[in-house]
Amino acid sequence: MSDEKLPQDRTYDPKKIRRAAEERYARTSAASAIRPASEELVYELRVQQIELEMQHEQLRQAQEALEISRDRFVDLYEFAPNAYFTLTRDGLIAESNLKASTMLGVERKNLRQRRFARFVADQDQDRWYRLFQTMRENPGEQTHETDMVLVRNDGSTFGAHLDCLCKTAADESWTLRIALVDISRLKQAEDELRIAAIAFESREGMMITDAQGVILKVNQAFSNITGFSAEEAIGRNFCMLQSECKQPETCTAMWKNVNATGFWSGEIWTTRKNGEDFAEQLTLSAVKNDEGVVTNFVAAINDNTLKRAAAEEIKRLAFYDYLTHLPNRRLLLDRINQAFAVTARKHQRGALLFVDLDNFKDLNDNFGHDIGDLLLLQVAQRLVSCVREEDTVARIGGDEFVIMLEDLSPDILVCATQVEVIGEKILAALNQPYQLGTHEYHNSPSIGATLFSNHTESREDLLKQADIAMYQAKKTGRNTLRFFDPQMQAIITERMAMETDLRQALTRNQFVLHYQLQATHDGRIVGAEALIR
Structure with a gap:
């Protein structure tokens, strides 16, 4: 041709x-x-x-x-990324491609003439049956889409999207063609996105920036904390929140650590929209691509204002008196320890003054505790005004105050004189009249003092010594100052030991009762004197 x-x-x-x-x-x-x-x-x-x-x-x-x-x-058809099936009127697999075999984990030759429903998970069996019946009972070309859970040959499951096309040939033969897509990763991604969306809208402020720190997205908590709306924040730089020149070292260390490790967490001072600076707990993480290049930063922020206030309140309750805001017993003992170290290092002396208000119980009983509290507050103010800033005024309970004086003369006589001067100053201040509401009230203190120069006595011993001296002041007429006498301490210690022995003897039935007769000059017995030995 x-x-x-x-x-x-x-x-x-x-x-x-x-x-x-x-x-x-x-x-x-x-x-x-x-x-x-x-x-x-x-x-x-x-x-x-x-x-x-x-x-x-x-x-x-x-x-x-x-x-x-x-x-x-x-x-x-054979190498498509989707699985393709052709089903008969009886729901049997007539044809399938290679992807269908891979997806279900069954050799292709073994798929033929198997019932497709065998690969539908139990929870979706009813849905599949209704779908198949609907398409089979309605002749003509029709399509349906649905998502189902399918079961592989090994029993594992996966989510699938089915596109179904019903065909009726000229010879009345009916077939159902299915295009099937594994949507497990899509479902997982959707679940992760849903969880991420919920997490993103948490109570923590969240912020996402690009590699240059330009803000791309913020959540509502961020706006609540900073005062910047999403519209105001997006497009601006992350550094818009950092207080200028207030923490340059922290900011430098933060970015250095993030660039080195991809992570930083700590407290940083930032600024709200209204110009108010606040302490912010910041966690900053770098997001990198497959090549290790930083593409984004994710920041989680919390307002530490309330946390700091709570910490300060806990500290105040733990170390300060709730009424007068003076140091309490715990803080006083800690400062005594510090004073021991300082006096030993500087070869100086210190002193403790135990101040107790005279007849304070009568004031509470007659006018009530509210009036008593007013007196305590004014006493605290006057005591603070009588000493130096480096000295400590503490309230250790009720109407009892302790003053610790530091940096006193190493000479014991000069030191005692210094303490006496301050004691007299306190007596004069506390004898001034008090205005307690509508009442004018007069009160006086009794003060006991003890000196210390090193750590030869314990903190508790020093407080006991000052307490003993204060009671001596009360015994000598109140409204006076007395120093602790070691001989007095020996007598008190002996008396306390005797009281302990007497209590133990009473518990152990160690007492013996003796009677000594009492008689007149003419020998007539008029009574008896009982003795316990």
Whole structure:
């Protein structure tokens, strides 16, 4: 056959083919001769022969194109990322592609004629049955989409999206074609996004920035804490919240640590929209891509204002008197320890003054505790005004105050004189009249003092010594100052030991009762004196 190309239009058109055959034959040498009428039949047969050859060539080209198209379709079908199934009216798998075999974990030859419902999870069996029945009972082409949980051959499950197409052929045969996509990762991503969205809208302020620190997204808690709305914050730099020149060392250390480790957490001072500085607990994390390049920063912030206030309140309750706000017993003992170290290092002396208000109980009984509290507050103020800033005034309970004086003379006589001067100053201050509401009240203190120069006595011993001296002041008429006498301490210690022995003897029945008769001068017995030994 000639190498001439056929018309490019491959659509079968008998008239076009006839014309093309005549044109081809006309160009041959046989056609150029003058033909008698008897040769018309030969001419017609030759043209038809050429026409048949051209038709054959056109069919050959069409078949070749069809095969190429078929191969392309088979490749796309077999190696598609989605699984494809064709089901019969009975719900059996008639055809499937390679992805279907991989997805379900079953060899392709073993999928054929298996019931598709066998791969539907129990919780979706009813839904699948209703869907399949609906499509089978409604003839004609129809489509349905649904999500279901499928079961692999090994028993593991995965989420799948099904696109179903119902087809009814001319011979009334019915098939259901299913395109199936594994959406496990999509579901997981959706769950993670949902969790992340909930977490993002937590009570913590959240902020996401790009690699240059430009804010991309904030949550409502961020706006509540900083006062900046999302619209005001997005597009601005993270540093807009940092107080200028207040913590340059902290900021430098923060970015250095983030750049080195990808993480930093600590407290930093930042500024609200209204200009108010506040302590912020900041956790800053770097987000990196697969190449290790920082693409974003995620910051979680908390307002530490209330936390700091609570910590200060806990500290105040733990170390300070709730009424007068003076140091309490615990803080006083701690400061005594510090004073021991200082006096030993500087070779100086210190002193404790135990101050007790005279007749304070009568004031409470007659006017009530509210009036008593007013007196305590004014006494505290006057005591503080009588000593130096480095000295300590503490309230250790009720109407009892302790003053610790430091940096006194190492000479014991000079030290005692210094303490006496301060004691007299306190007596004068506390003897001034008090205005307690509508009442003018007069009160006086009794003060006991003890000196210390090193750690030879314990804190408790020093307080006992000052307490003993204070009671001596009360015994000598109140409103006075007395120093602790070691001989007095020995007598008190002996008396306390005797009281302990007497209590133990009474518990152990160790007493013996003796009677001593009492008689007149003439020998007449008038009574008896009982003695316990």
